[in-house]
Amino acid sequence: MKHTPLYQAHVDAGGKMVDFGGWEMPLNYGSQIEEHHQVRNDVGMFDVSHMTTVDFKGVEAKKFLQTLIANDVDKLKTQGKALYSCMLNEAGGVVDDLIVYYQDDENYRMVINAGTTEKDIAWINAQAEGFDVTVEPKLDLAMIAVQGPNAREKVFEAMPGVEDVAGDLKPFNSASLGGLFIARTGYTGEDGFEIMLPEKSAEFTWKMLMEVGVKPCGLGARDTLRLEAGMSLYGSEMNDEVSPLEAALTWTIDLTNEDRRFVGRDALEALKDKGANNTIVGLVLEGKGVIRDHQKVVTNIGEGEVTSGTFSPTMNKAIALASVPKGSEGLCEIEMRNKMVSAKIVKPPFVRNGKVLV
Amino acid sequence: MSEVRDDRQYTETHEWILDNGDGTYTMGISDHAQALLGDMVYVELPGEGDEASAEDEFCVVESVKAASGVYAPADLEVVEANEALDDEPELVNSSCYDNGWLVKFKSDGIDDLMDAAAYAETLD
Incomplete structure (x- = not known):
């Protein structure tokens, strides 16, 4: 099974390790319910390093993403701004849901699901043919989600320098600090950050966060938190055969620009006319x-x-x-x-x- | 390691049964079973006087993760169900051998159970 850079830290903290789509990940560290409350009431952190970061670079990066995903990256005008979307197949089914972060018109970063990574990368590469864009999966990045009403304060306390760049970040925006990428996003319905960092720094950062009182939380609590927050999970609420129109994800589709013929648009418009x-x-x-x-x-x-x-x-x-x-x-x-x-x-x-x- | 108590017997499906010596028995799920299921959120118990045949599913314990049936170890009649579990199902996690018991029942006798040592071996 695959391990994240934080595997040993989970085992040392008494994590109950389970197979999660080929990754050995902590389900909980004792009580899933306590971890859930911890995030709702205070702050907790999740190792989400199994998720995959992909960078897109090139003069046609914007044009390519406007074709690849159902939301329109043209909405992204300021550096660091994030957009949630799905990428669709020709039949209008969801290949994956994702977040894309804007740097400039030639530089974007995307985060995709762990379980769909291989499929996604193959799909993205196939779609990228003919575009002047490079697709770079960043498999050496770790990701830690720190979530809860006190999450930001605790991150600033544990990680020197972060407050200077991320103190004023609005929700769904991101900033960089050296090798750190800090986004005010999450999957819990609480405030917080998702922090991407070099895998070598992961364990140190995890321990610094623990030092200031951020409790490790497992994937069990992550699921009950996202479900309470009404957030979709790929493979459950949508999949290759389900259209965003059937998954309460219509808000993630942008049909405004008639000239933007993204993959799956024809099928989506046909279903829209017929009614899901x-x-x-x-x-x-x-x-x-x-x-x-x-x-x-x-x-x-x-x-x-x-x-x-x-x-x-x-x-x-x-x-x-x-x-x-x-x-x-x-x-x-x-x-x-x-x-x-x-x-x-x-x-x-x-x-x-x-x-x-x- | 999960705790196995010497004073009681066990089933292959991870229930424990304690002979009260007066024709009644107390039953619950083992430490191994509660750890496997995780945080308990609901216990569906039978009523007093309910009867069950051997191997019937007559209780259900539900954790956040999964629902799991609890099976009658013999033909039996329920004498008492642990009503404290209605409000505090987590007692099955925190005290599976004491306050987290599920039911008391009477039965003419129970065969084919494992003693603590035999049960502990199945957990290796």
Whole structure:
């Protein structure tokens, strides 16, 4: 199995290591629920070095990204600005979801998922043919996400010099400091930074953050946090066969510029004209129990399926994201262990910045 | 390493059974099982007087990670369920052999269980 530069630090901290798409990663360091609360109430950090950073350089970098992804990088005008998007296949399905960071029109940085890296790189290289752009996967970078209401303050305390460059960063913006790349982004619904750094510096930085009281948190808490925040997970809410129009990701598509013929646009426009059948909604269980992935959902207008189900530590209730017929509302029933249990259909997010919103 | 208590018996599906000596037995899940499941968030318990046949799934313990059935080790009748778990399912994590017990039941007898040493060997 593959290891991140922080593998030994996880083992030393009592991390329960599991196979995560070929990477041996910490599920938790004792209690997933405590780690969840830690991030909501204070600050925690995650090793996300298994995710892949890709740099795009060249005179046609902008033109290429305008073709590759469904959102329009033309929106990015200031250095460091970030944009969330999907890249689509010809059929309009999602190859991956990603964040792209702007440096200038000839320099962009992208972060893609760990489990899809090989597929993505092959796809990107195939699309890049004929463009004056180089595609550079930065496999020697580590990434640490420090998240929570006190995250920024703790990063400034642990990492000298960072406050000077990142103290005034607005959400969804990034800055560089030597080999450090600091972005005010995350996957938890809390404030914080995602920090990319050379793998050689990873363990030292991790330990400095621990010194100032930032607790390590595992991928278990990362999943309950993102689900409470109503954020999609590739492979659950969308995949190669699901269109962003069916995954409540319409906001990540930009069709404004008619001349921008990005990959998948034709299929997307055809589906838009026809109308997508399904969408992603939130569910809150009325009774006791825990909603699980793939359970059947029966709404007022048809059947659907749970795409991500879990127990919300913040709400102390079971919650889920589910793919259901568009227009479903009110109460629905979930088939849980051979019983039908009632749940309320809501609009995600469930929790943001420590507050329950549903 | 997970704790195995010498005073009770174990099943292959990681339940423990303690003979109370009066025809009743107390049952829970082992330390190994609770560690594997992780943070417990819901325990579905049978009612007093419910009957179950050997190998029936008659309780469900649910952690953040997964739901897991708890199986009857013999034909039995439930005498008491641990209601404290309704509000504090995490007792199954913090005290699986004491306050985190699941049910008390009566039965004519239970065969084919492992003693602590035999169970500990299966965990290696």
